[in-house]
Amino acid sequence: MSGARRIGPLAAGLAALTMVLLAGCTLGPSQRPALATYGPGPAATVTTTAPASGTVGPGGPGQRADPIRWQGCADVADTDPTTGQQFDVDCATVVTEGSAVGSAGRRSIEVARARAAGVADDAPVLVVLDGSPGQHGRSDVAAVAAGLSPAVRQHFAVVTVDLAGSGDADPIDCISRTDLGALATLGADPTQPEGAKALAEVTRSITFECTDQGGPDLPLVNTTEAADDLDHLRAALGTDRLTVLGRGAGATLGTVYADRYPGRVQAAVLDAPANPMDAADARAAAVGVAAEKALDAFAAACPTFSGGCPLGADPRGTVEKTVAQLDAAATPGTGRVTGGSVLLSLLLGLGDPAVWPGLAGDIAKAGQGDTTALASRLSTALGLSDSRSWVTPALIYACNDTAVRLGPDQLATAVQDVRAQAPLFGPYALGLLGVCGSWPAPENALGAVKANGAPPILVLGAVDDPVAPYESVRALAGQLASAVLVSWQSGTHGSYPASACAAGAVDGYLLQGQLPAVGTLCPP
Structure with a gap:
């Protein structure tokens, strides 16, 4: 898509450590979707309707938080270094309840907001979860916003997050x-x-x-707790429902959020997610198989x-x-x-x-x-x-x-x-x-997700992606109660907005509340 580039400055989007540990996949050869609809955008559309926020999942009816207080952040760039695009940038801290991480038993997340020229202070919020925790959070908000399609960044205030234990959110800097x-x-x-x-x-x-x-709170730094923190962010933003765009491990987090808080989801785009139900050793083996084909x-x-x-x-x-x-x-x-x-x-x-x-x-x-x-x-x-x-x-x-x-x-x-x-x-x-191998036992190991009661969810997968093998993405889309899968005939990791066809599907979904036809397959 003209004027757009892939989310994130790193070449591959994820490092191999996180690919292996978080990229959900099932062992086996690549298979292409049975249905194929080609075109630069959605071939057919279905209007989506968000459910009432009373729909309750495993996370409960929703978290509570004090209203967010945006303020200037001198340490966060307001210009994307790659494109030179400028944004109005603000920062805030959201203190969450529950698990104790950091000083004085407080757990917090650090957030930043980027608004393109002409985007109002009260514009709807799009939370972008790009890559792994600590990879593209608060400090990268301008670059993340610039990586979205023009229509999306001109409509939404883009928010990025330093999840607990990463970035500036009570970081655990324990690896020398x-x-x-x-x-x-x-x-x-x-x-x-x-x-x-x-x-x-x-x-x-x-x-x-x-x-x-x-310390004893180390096992609490996990994706399930991060999903709860995201709902604290939703509450702090003063909105009943959250709109999320995730890529890679960020898409996996978005999946877990939709499962825990289905009634709190306005819309969710999951680009190259892992399947939380897959065992980590099967994921690691499948990444190896996918990498052989990519080589x-x-x-x-x-x-x-x-x-x-x-x-x-x-x-x-x-x-x-x-x-x-x-x-x-x-x-x-x-x-x-x-x-x-x-x-x-x-x-x-x-x-x-x-x-x-x-x-x-x-x-x-x-x-x-x-x-x-x-x-x-x-x-x-x-x-x-x-x-x-x-x-x-x-x-x-x-x-x-x-x-x-x-x-x-x-x-x-x-x-x-x-x-x-x-x-x-x-x-x-x-x-x-x-x-x-010798890590402490997990507090909340990931498992099956359904997101029962969530509105329609858009899932993106590339059929030859070596990072998030297609079979896993397709399996996850089949498990989610309301997901529609858009497939891309490519070996590139991350479909949005690299594929004009996938970008068109995302734009239609986020901006008009419309989904592409079931079985949409984007051309190379």
């Missing part, structure tokens, strides 16, 4: 730069002796530091890159050789680029074809002994040079959202089971899940 570096340089196969040792050491260190800093597409596209393919005549073979070569040359977990670092870089980039040429060049250099560019790519994507890396809250939420705890023996069995379908990425993806 040394441990973050170790996570980025794990071995390609955690069942190999050196790889298993590195994984065990970083897991032990992270668990100790986070349980020490987070084949990456290799096939490599000869078309400007200047030719830097990976030579056999791009996939070169990648595999580079992974093995670097794993043999560097001890995993010590901060030196390993074969696992190559796989992590690929997991970060395979969902965004725009970065493939640069990624291929960096991997080629690494195979020739120069790992500087690849290390820099990983550092930037994971926020290792930032004052706080978003990987820390993302990992905390991810581990607290699942009851799966894979010890060395269970991990070895799981790796063996997936190796035939995903020989390169399967062991590595499951190894990342092993980071939660």
